[in-house]
Amino acid sequence: MLDGSLSAIHMTVAVVCMGVLATAAETVWLVARGTYEDDAFWPWPVIRESYGRVIARPVGAFASGRSMLAISLVRIACAIAVLVSYTFGFTATLPLVMLVLSHFVLTLRHRWGGEGGDQMTALVLIVGLIADIFVRYDTVVAAAAIFIGAQILLAYISSGVAKLFGPLWREGSALTKILSNHSHGHEWLSGQLMRSPVAARLICHAVMAFQLTFPLFLVLPTPAAYLYLIAGAAFHMGIAMFMRLNLFCFAFIGTYPCLIYTREVFRGWIGL
Amino acid sequence: MPSDVVSLAVILILTIWWLLSVLNQVSAISSMLARGDLFGLLPKWTFFAPNPGVHDYHIVRRTYVVSDDTSDTKGEGGRSLMWEGVSCSTGAVEIPFLWNPDRRLRKTLSDIANGLLMALRVVADKRDLIQFTPGYFLLTHLAQRGVAEGTLIQWAIVRSFGFEGQRDLGVVFVSFVHRVSRTSTDA
Numbered sequence: 001m002l003d004g005s006l007s008a009i010h011m012t013v014a015v016v017c018m019g020v021l022a023t024a025a026e027t028v029w030l031v032a033r034g035t036y037e038d039d040a041f042w043p044w045p046v047i048r049e050s051y052g053r054v055i056a057r058p059v060g061a062f063a064s065g066r067s068m069l070a071i072s073l074v075r076i077a078c079a080i081a082v083l084v085s086y087t088f089g090f091t092a093t094l095p096l097v098m099l100v101l102s103h104f105v106l107t108l109r110h111r112w113g114g115e116g117g118d119q120m121t122a123l124v125l126i127v128g129l130i131a132d133i134f135v136r137y138d139t140v141v142a143a144a145a146i147f148i149g150a151q152i153l154l155a156y157i158s159s160g161v162a163k164l165f166g167p168l169w170r171e172g173s174a175l176t177k178i179l180s181n182h183s184h185g186h187e188w189l190s191g192q193l194m195r196s197p198v199a200a201r202l203i204c205h206a207v208m209a210f211q212l213t214f215p216l217f218l219v220l221p222t223p224a225a226y227l228y229l230i231a232g233a234a235f236h237m238g239i240a241m242f243m244r245l246n247l248f249c250f251a252f253i254g255t256y257p258c259l260i261y262t263r264e265v266f267r268g269w270i271g272l
Numbered sequence: 273m274p275s276d277v278v279s280l281a282v283i284l285i286l287t288i289w290w291l292l293s294v295l296n297q298v299s300a301i302s303s304m305l306a307r308g309d310l311f312g313l314l315p316k317w318t319f320f321a322p323n324p325g326v327h328d329y330h331i332v333r334r335t336y337v338v339s340d341d342t343s344d345t346k347g348e349g350g351r352s353l354m355w356e357g358v359s360c361s362t363g364a365v366e367i368p369f370l371w372n373p374d375r376r377l378r379k380t381l382s383d384i385a386n387g388l389l390m391a392l393r394v395v396a397d398k399r400d401l402i403q404f405t406p407g408y409f410l411l412t413h414l415a416q417r418g419v420a421e422g423t424l425i426q427w428a429i430v431r432s433f434g435f436e437g438q439r440d441l442g443v444v445f446v447s448f449v450h451r452v453s454r455t456s457t458d459a
Contacts, residue, residue: 026376027373043413103311107310110376112379112380113376115375116315116319134278137282140283151290162297178324178326181328183375184378242368246368246370
């Protein structure tokens, strides 16, 4: 059981670290374009007014463009260090600590602009760190893997339930409208969906059905259950391809090893 | 410390964390929990639902050419220039799966715009109070970039839907008129 749970966590953290590499490189670009300067998009003298002195002072030490560059380079180095550590069987505690602490700093530094991929990335890194620190406690490692599996289950179910309350989702025009903007849209695909409202409605309802029935993954027998993972991977890759929300792909697909482990444990508990 | 106690403590923390995550999916509870969740450790997985974000947000500004009357501190005797866009892009290309740095800029703008619209509902007839929200500060700061100190400016949030040639545009927020001042860089 320990081997399965630890391998699952390592695979999950490794994929998530690839997402960290991509986003840290993006931050280097943003630093180079001056977006963290005091007269630019994320001016610390303005953002710090959102916090009390207890927060503002320590975060302020890392707020300049130069510090943001240093943080990004440290994140890149630590993400690579985690991958190397896992490959050669070393402890990854120190790079994971750095990744978690720097994530906290970045969250406070930006104040706005976080997305679901950032949330899942943070959860996985923190839980990966917990598993690394308590690696000799097999129950803790197993609980850590199940926690990640339970979070991705919660993500799909709550997203599906929320869509049930959305008139655009129920009527089938949500995806067409979501894709009809520059921020996360796709002109060609939105045009295709506008020309074919039946296909658009089918896709909306298919996404809702996938998310709402995802708990079946836990109880279905092996070949059928994995259709959910294939559908999920296609869903997230589609989001990366057409909406350019790239971090979702790494963060969410990355949780699947822990999800598979959670399924095995659950099926063991219920005698399947 | 006995391993059972350690295991139990960690499992308890993870269980509580997951249960709070479940509660955080409910909007009414989420707004209460958000006050204590400084680092965003309680995830909210209901993105794009129930009402998905379907718009682009843009910042526009205009400056005022003030009259020669020095007692006219609000520029009421002056005239405004044309509205112009405030760039919120680094010009990065977008590569699916790999590269999209500007998404964080756009998400920031979208978060601030939606926050301001929500705040407007809260302040209702005390609209003056909106000036003291962090998002308003930030957009005022952005709008005054490249404008001479002392100039009067006004900014607005424009929301668009669709692509060039068939875009719907609408102004969703207009700021008060402000005199440009540079933020102190003291820590």
